[in-house]
Each structure stands twice: as structure tokens, then as C-alpha cells.
Amino acid sequence: MAPLPSPNLDDRRFQQLVDEAKRYVQQRAPEWTDHNVSDPGVTLIETFAYLVDQLLYRLNRVPEKNYLAFLDLLGIRLFPPAAARADVDFWLSAPQGDTVLLPAGTEVATARGETEEPVVFATTDELRILPSELTHLVTAPQGGEQRDATRTLGEGGDVRCFQAAPRPGDALLFGLPTAVPRCIVAVRLDSRVEGIGVDPRQPPLVWEAWDGTGWQPCETGEDTTGGLNRPGEVVLYVPAGHTASVSGGSPGGWLRCRVTEPEPGQPFYSESPTVREAAVFTVGGTIAAEHAQTLTDVPLGTSEGVAGQSFRLARPPVLLDGGPPVVEVSSAEGWQRWEVVEHFGRSGPEDRHVRLDATAGEFGFPPAVREPDGSMRFYGAVPPKGAQVRVARYRTGGGTAGNVARGAISVLRSSVPYVARVVNREAALGGVAGESVANAKLRAPDALRMQERAVTAQDYEIIARQAAPSVRRVRCLPAAAGDAAVRVLVVPDAVADAGDDRLRFEQMIPSEQVLGAIAASLDERRLLGTRVLVEPPAYQGVTVVARLSTPAGADPDAIREASLAALYRYLHPLHGGPDGTGWPFGRPVQYGEIFGVLQRATGDTVVDEIRLFPADPLTGRRGAPTDRIDITADALVFSHHHQVAAAAAGGTA
Secondary structure: OOOOOOOOOOOOOHHHHHHHHHHHHHHHOOOOOOOOOOOHHHHHHHHHHHHHHHHHHHHHOHHHHHHHHHHHHOOOOOOOOEOOEEEEEEEEOOOOOOOEEEOOOOEEEEOOOOOOOOOEEEEOOOEEEOOOOOOEEEEEOOOOOOEEOHHHHHOOOOEEOOOOOOOOOOEEEEEEOOOOOOEEEEEEEEOOOOOOOOOOOOOOEEEEEEOOOOEEEOEEEEEOOOOOOOOEEEEEEOOOOOOOEOOOOOOEEEEEEEEOOOOOOOOOOOOOOEEOEEEEEEEEEEEEEEOEEEEEEEEEEEOOOOOOOEEEOOOOOOOOOOOOOEEEEEEOOEEEEEEEOOOOOOOOOOOOEEEEEOOOOEEEOOOEEEOOOOOEEEOOOOOOOOOEEEEEEEEEEOOHHHOOOOOOEEEEOOOOOOEEEEEEOOOOEOOEOOOOHHHHHHHHHHHHHHOOOEOOHHHHHHHHHHHOOOEEEEEEEOOOOOOOEEEEEEEEOOOOOOOOOOOOHHHHOOOHHHHHHHHHHHHHHEOOOOEEEEEOOEEEEEEEEEEEEEOOOOOHHHHHHHHHHHHHHHOOOOOOOOOOOOOOOOOOEEHHHHHHHHHHHHOOOEEEEEEEEEEOOOOOOEOOOEOEEOOOOOEEEEEOOOEEEEEEOOOOO
8 A cells, every 4th residue: 555645835945946937037127138148137036046946846735745744643663773683692700619690781882993983782681601510421321221330431431432333322421410501511521432433523423411301502612622532621612501410310400412313424323432532511601792781760751740741851753672671650659660662552540551662762651531511530540749750760872783794793891800801702683773754654554454453464464574674574464264273473683604605594583572573563453263373484405506617717716606695695595686686486496597597606617517505594405406406385595505516618617
């Protein structure tokens, strides 16, 4: 639906006004024959034409002013900014014997540049970096009984990590005194067996932590053991769900190293590694930080005891992606909390409700309306005269400046003992600028049409975008025959680590916070009986293997890199595809268009051979080569390890 047209009340412009004045001169003063710009009279005409042109411009602004007034009557408010978030690692200067506490609101920042101010982040929760040590070492062979090897280890004996002929599922368990959620743990091992068949750069191992119901994978950092193949350390990022239990036969927190099925072409263990010395200690912790500041007990003013009062914050805007602000009014019993609502349509005379214009930072209390019989109807309670009004807690900040690159957060602004350095392992994402008036004018017809109800697929997509402005793409698939579930597919924004187009698969999975916000918003507006599923799309991995013949004098390495860049850019879920706005849902990948992409990227280079392979982006396994890879309606493509060989014609790649 197009926005309402704005009439042009007077479309005359400067030159038209000048020409019209000269025509009047010819009619009223025919003796005035010099109409050149050098004539003083013509100068006066042009001066007045300029002033009239400015008046006409102001006159034509009246329809826009009225349009904005209509938006205000409809309750259209500008969306506030959203804050970027990133997980930040706090590394200790040395392992500590006591818990290191980082309170919520601990500030970290990017480094100050020559022309740029630092971007400041604050932690969202308290972080407790708990000390740890190895209390138990347990071997758990697949299909066999667990054996406590702690005593053997303490006596200096060699402990076989797995079975003599290791099998997938074999595990080595490490017992800690207690659980260490969100901590960074180093596992130091001294192995006496070398050359056991695996590739040290890609061992068939996974590290996991017990969360009370099952084993959750731990992200691993630096591994200098080469897959338990030599003395060294493994750095583990323990997930937040790590829970103390008796999983290994003794109470405490448990970690384990488990043998996995080898991937195609991946070497496997020919014999089990052994451990003679083992130690576990905490070296840091991880907590989420956001580009926002939390302010508490901010005074708004004093109530005058009348309906329809409004108060404005000195530091807008108010961020809403972490929940509404807390508004309180003083009373004889203490501070009373007032609930922030979208409108006063359902508010009764005793309801303590307040509205918020988040962008302007303005809080509006309920109005009173005079009924036809002369009585007053109150759409909510009125703060008593003389009562103090304050915002107990709200967040401000946000914007696109917080979307900093991986590793950019490196400065600890708050004083925290024993913390040596900080860093973000992933780029900060989710920062969105506040909405402009122009965008509000464009979405007003949609808001008027939807009336806060999700009926069509477009309604679901619009509401989902409003609930989570940080998402990059949203796709609604209507319920299929025999199924009442409407599927809303959410694609997050992502930035490649190296600044190119090579994303990691985990970057394309939206956070639980984003999915929850969208699901809650849609649940309030869906039709009764409609089931809504909010989830990421399916991703079809695509691997392109190509062989190129370069012309004489060309640089094969440069052509190879240009070809790879073109493939990753074109087969990109966010800004790939024919129109550069993201690969279309359900669009197949075909041999012909890949040939065209390579030809455009390399110019005179001859494309000798192209093979397309469907791939699983989780396991990396490829399917059979084909000329066409079909994509289902709920799926997007994902580039998975393209391979290009380029050599001079008649040469060897």
C-alpha cells in the first residue's frame, strides 16, 4: 500500500516567477524595455522571486506536517536504536586461588584511534571466574565400564586415555571441585606416546561439559597437544550451563574429551595416547557485553496531580531490546512501580500505567476524557500531587557504531584486579540506528492495514522485523495443507572474520534472545488456532570445484583469489544472488550461472571445468557431483570450501 499522496499547493519555481513578473512589466510598463539581469529593476524582480519561492516551499511543507500529525494520531512512534552485543573474554594475569568477581556493568572498549572515539561496552551480568583443579581422572571406554585413574596418575604411572584400539565414543573425563560455567579453563597434559596416526591439526576429538542432563560441546581455543599427541595445553570455553553432578562417579564439575567418528579422509587413532601428568586451572571467563549504559534512579520530576502529564529524560533514547524501563512513583508506602504499556485503551481508573516514546525518552501518564454527560473518564491512575517520579532503571546508547569487528574490544575501562586483558572472539552484532521519520512514513500504511494482527505472510514478516530490528532477513512460509503451523525463518546479520564474504556456519544461526523476542511478539498478534514456529532456515551447503586456464602473462594466484571471492560473494545468504540482496529462498544453484560468475570475475580466463557438490555445512560431507543443486523453499545456500585451480594454458595447476 502506497503512502497517502501529498498535494503540491503551488508548483511555481524561481524562474517561473521571474518570467511571470516580466510579462506583467510588458503589460503595465511598456516603456521599460531593458530586461537584462544588469538592470536594477530586474535585480529587484529576482530578489522578490527568490523570497516568494521560499514562501512557496514552506507552504508545500504543510501537507507533510499534516501527514506527520496523522501518524501521531495513529500512535506511530519512531523505533529506538538497538544495542550491539558481543561475548567478551576476560583473561587472568595468572590462575587465582579465589573467585574473581566482575560485577554487571563492567566497562570494556575499543582502542582509541587518531580520529575515532572508543566504543564502550558494558557487561550485562555478573561474571564469577571460579578457581579449578583436577580432582579426578576417569577413563570411559565405549561400551565398557568407567575406571578411576586418579591414583595411577598421582603415582606417576601412564594412563591410557582410550581403549588400546580407540573407538568412536571412547572418552577421558576430568573431574573438578565444582562447576565452572562461563569460565575459560586450560587443561595441561603430558603425553608420552607420539605418532599415533592422527593429524595433529584435525584430531577426531571433541571436548564437552556436563550440564545436568547431557554433554554440551565446549568451544576450544589453542590446542598445543596435537590431539593428545604431545605435551601441551588445551584451552576450553566452558558453556554457561555447566552444572555440578556425579556424572563421573564423584561429585563435582565434569569435562570430557571424546573420540568422534572420523570425517572422510581424516586419519584416525592407530593406538591410544597416554597421559602421565595432568592439571586443570582457570585462566579467564566469558560474559556478554552490550553497547549500552544502564542508568538507575533517574529523577523525572514532581507530579502536579492532573491527568495527562508527561516527563522527559535528559538522556534519551531508551533501549527496549532488553525489556521495558522501570518507572516508579513515590507514595506513603514507598516507591510504587508503574507498568509501561503500548496504549491506554484497556486501562481502568486504578491501573498504574504509563506510555513511553522510547526515541524521545518521554513518559506519558494516562489522560482523562470528558464524556457527553459531563463526567470525566480516567484511562489510568493519576500520580498524586507532589509525588516524585523516577525511572528506577533504563538502558541508553546503541546504534550501528557498536558493530565492531572481531578482536576490536581490547581495553578494560573498569578496574578489576587480576584481569590482564580482554578480547571479543566474535564481531559485535545487533547494533541498529534509530528509525528515521522517512521510514516511519513508509511503514504507516502497513500499520494501518495490519491493526496489530498477523494474518498474511507479509504481516508476520513485518512484525518479526519490528520485534528484532537487528535481523537481516525474515521469511514467512504459510501453513501447509494439514498443518496449522506458520514458519517464520530468521536470518541474522553476520560479518566475516577476515572482512571478506567467507562466513562460518555458526554465524548464520540467530540467538535464542532474538528468536524469543520474535516469538513473543507474534504470539500476541497471531490468529487463534494458529501455531507459529520461529526458527533459522535450513542451509544447503554448496561446494564449487573449478579448473581454470589463465592467459599468457596473467597471475594464476590473483585469478584464483578473484574467482574464490566471486563465488563466496555470489553464493552468499545475506548479499548474494542475482540482485545482490541475498540468495533467494528456494532458488536452485545451476551450472550455467556459476560458469557466468567465474567468467565475469576472471575476464579472458578459460573456465575448463566446473563441478557442483551439495554439502552438509555441519559435517562437511559432500554429495555426488551434479549440474544443479535444488534448494527447498525453506532453505538458503551456504558456501562451503570452494576449490579453484588456476594455471597457465598448457601448464599444471
